[in-house]
Amino acid sequence: MMERRTFADREDVLGAVMLAPALAYVIVLVGVPFVLAIVLSFSNATAGSLSFGWAGLGNYAAILGDPIFLRALRNSAVVTVGTQLLVVILATAAAQVFRATFRGKRFARFVLLLPWAVPVSLAAIAWTWIFDSTFSVINWTLKASGLLHGWLYWLGDPGLALTAIIIVQAWRIFPFATVIVLAGLASIPQEIVEAAVVDGAGFWRRLFQVELPLLLPVVAVAVLFGVVYTATDLGVVYILTGGGPANTTHVLPTLAFQRGILGADLGQGAAIAVFLLPFLIVVAVAMLRLARRAEVGGAAR
Amino acid sequence: MTRAALRRLTRRAALYAAALGFIGFAGFPFYWMLVTAFKQNRDLYVGASDLSHVPWIFNDPPTLEHVKLLFGQTDFPHWVLNTLFVVAAVVIITVAVAVPAGYSLARLAGRWGERLGMGIFFTYLIPPTLLFVPFARLVSLLGLQNSLASLVLIYPTMTIPFCTWLVMGFLRSVPWEIEEQAMIDGYSRLAVIVKVAPRLIVPGILTVIVFTFTLVMQEFVYALTFISSVDKMTVSLGVPIALVRGDVYHWGALMAAALFTSIPLAIVYNVFIDRFIQGFTMGAVKG
Numbered sequence: 001m002m003e004r005r006t007f008a009d010r011e012d013v014l015g016a017v018m019l020a021p022a023l024a025y026v027i028v029l030v031g032v033p034f035v036l037a038i039v040l041s042f043s044n045a046t047a048g049s050l051s052f053g054w055a056g057l058g059n060y061a062a063i064l065g066d067p068i069f070l071r072a073l074r075n076s077a078v079v080t081v082g083t084q085l086l087v088v089i090l091a092t093a094a095a096q097v098f099r100a101t102f103r104g105k106r107f108a109r110f111v112l113l114l115p116w117a118v119p120v121s122l123a124a125i126a127w128t129w130i131f132d133s134t135f136s137v138i139n140w141t142l143k144a145s146g147l148l149h150g151w152l153y154w155l156g157d158p159g160l161a162l163t164a165i166i167i168v169q170a171w172r173i174f175p176f177a178t179v180i181v182l183a184g185l186a187s188i189p190q191e192i193v194e195a196a197v198v199d200g201a202g203f204w205r206r207l208f209q210v211e212l213p214l215l216l217p218v219v220a221v222a223v224l225f226g227v228v229y230t231a232t233d234l235g236v237v238y239i240l241t242g243g244g245p246a247n248t249t250h251v252l253p254t255l256a257f258q259r260g261i262l263g264a265d266l267g268q269g270a271a272i273a274v275f276l277l278p279f280l281i282v283v284a285v286a287m288l289r290l291a292r293r294a295e296v297g298g299a300a301r
Numbered sequence: 302m303t304r305a306a307l308r309r310l311t312r313r314a315a316l317y318a319a320a321l322g323f324i325g326f327a328g329f330p331f332y333w334m335l336v337t338a339f340k341q342n343r344d345l346y347v348g349a350s351d352l353s354h355v356p357w358i359f360n361d362p363p364t365l366e367h368v369k370l371l372f373g374q375t376d377f378p379h380w381v382l383n384t385l386f387v388v389a390a391v392v393i394i395t396v397a398v399a400v401p402a403g404y405s406l407a408r409l410a411g412r413w414g415e416r417l418g419m420g421i422f423f424t425y426l427i428p429p430t431l432l433f434v435p436f437a438r439l440v441s442l443l444g445l446q447n448s449l450a451s452l453v454l455i456y457p458t459m460t461i462p463f464c465t466w467l468v469m470g471f472l473r474s475v476p477w478e479i480e481e482q483a484m485i486d487g488y489s490r491l492a493v494i495v496k497v498a499p500r501l502i503v504p505g506i507l508t509v510i511v512f513t514f515t516l517v518m519q520e521f522v523y524a525l526t527f528i529s530s531v532d533k534m535t536v537s538l539g540v541p542i543a544l545v546r547g548d549v550y551h552w553g554a555l556m557a558a559a560l561f562t563s564i565p566l567a568i569v570y571n572v573f574i575d576r577f578i579q580g581f582t583m584g585a586v587k588g
Binding site for chain 1: 313316317319320323324326327328330331333334337345346347348349350352355356357397398399401402404405406408409410417421423424426427428429430431432433434435436437438439441454455457458461462465489490491492494515518519520521522525526536537538540541550552555556558559562563566567569570571574575
């Protein structure tokens with residue numbers, strides 16, 4: 001029986017054959033384009049022709065001297081950090097609510113997940129309508145409740161438009177973060193929490209001194225995905241403001257799209273998109289460290 | 302009433318108030334879609350400075366005119382068909398590629414399976430907004446610009462990494478004994494993969510299909526980059542980009558489209574949320 005070591009029993013061969021298509025796809029259509037994205041940023045390639053010439057650091061020199069780019073870089077940082085702060089606060093609070101049992105919880109959970117399920121572009125168009133300069137229901141409500149006397153041009157004023165963008169990003173990401181934090185809460189060993197209660201810890205002490213420190217790795221995962229989702233998102237800004245008014249609300253992806261695709265300057269578009277890399281590298285390194293810690297923690301158990 | 306009972310009551314009240322606050326924030330745009338989609342125009346287009354007209358309710362009877370406009374006079378039905386075509390094609394490619402890969406990493410690759418799996422998963426973090434510039438060039442080199450085929454080619458770059466990871470994680474929760482027993486019974490390793498394993502992976506494959514479906518429904522960046530003519534658009538591109546006539550937004554029809562697209566996705570998410578989360582947390586949470 002054992003001498004029948006044919007192809008059908010060679011685990012290494014079977015493993016390689018079954019893995020090959022996926023590896024090929026990822027290498028050819030993610031790995032190569034990724035390298036190409038960086039190479040293009042040093043070229044003067046345009047969308048119109050297939051010619052390709054070296055531009056050296058020309059694209060980088062051009063964008064670093066461009067106030068619109070510097071503004072977009074700053075906006076990307078502000079929106080990403082602002083959104084994560086809001087998301088962490090909302091998600092830890094929402095997780096405290098949704099771990100309790102209450103009437104109508106199934107329905108509440110359904111509604112809570114809606115922002116995550118809806119396509120970004122459709123959510124963004126709904127928010128565009130909510131922030132409309134003439135028909136904004138937010139303005140009506142604020143005025144009707146006596147909180148607003150003037151008028152808020154949500155998408156017409158740079159500061160307000162950035163605020164609107166942060167609100168929409170936090171709205172669409174916090175449900176995801178809440179679910180992750182809930183999963184983390186469920187995995188905290190019950191004995192630890194009970195021991196704290198026996199020792200006389202109240203709700204707030206239990207939350208801040210026992211649960212939140214234990215939740216830190218899970219909150220970190222939520223934040224890391226949040227950073228990727230916010231920093232690299234094109235749809236929300238593209239649809240809400242289109243980078244306007246007067247190019248003040250661009251983020252890196254929308255500016256890269258405007259220059260690289262609409263403006264057909266692939267080289268400059270690529271150079272702008274390359275500035276997303278620092279955000280992603282920070283995330284990737286942090287995730288690797290977390291994963292290693294989880295591995296070590298798992299082995300110790 | 303005793304003090305303890307009073308305290309319990311206030312805590313309950315606070316809990317319900319907080320829950321209402323969160324579902325209010327999360328659900329408000331959807332309520333707004335619903336109201337907008339069925340309001341008559343004269344009820345809809347009243348400036349927000351008119352405080353006597355409450356926009357939160359139907360001041361006039363609801364109407365189906367926006368829904369009729371959406372399905373009768375726009376390309377929305379066409380976009381739905383385009384989207385379903387892309388979904389079907391991408392599902393077939395993803396299942397054919399990611400499921401064997403996930404099996405290979407979980408069962409055949411030995412120690413380096415996990416490392417390699419994580420490497421593949423990390424490519425999921427490389428965002429479309431970094432890759433759309435080189436892809437624009439690749440797609441025009443292949444002559445696929447402005448075609449659904451470009452989406453069918455490129456979308457698996459997002460679904461394969463995540464789904465390979467999902468299947469690998471799923472298989473690790475399936476006991477090895479069933480396959481082992483089949484081998485003891487005289488099946489070759491290949492026969493186990495072809496005849497026994499598929500039955501075991503069915504729930505994993507279902508998750509892959511659902512994930513692919515939701516991702517294709519939601520994708521916007523590549524569609525925006527590759528597709529330019531209205532009749533080739535998918536729902537997530539066509540609704541925000543092409544339901545605008547000149548400068549006039551048909552808000553009623555727009556919100557109806559957003560609503561009808563969101564509902565099936567929301568239902569699917571509710572059912573599959575826990576599986577997705579297991580994939581995202583990568584073992585940082587042990588379920």
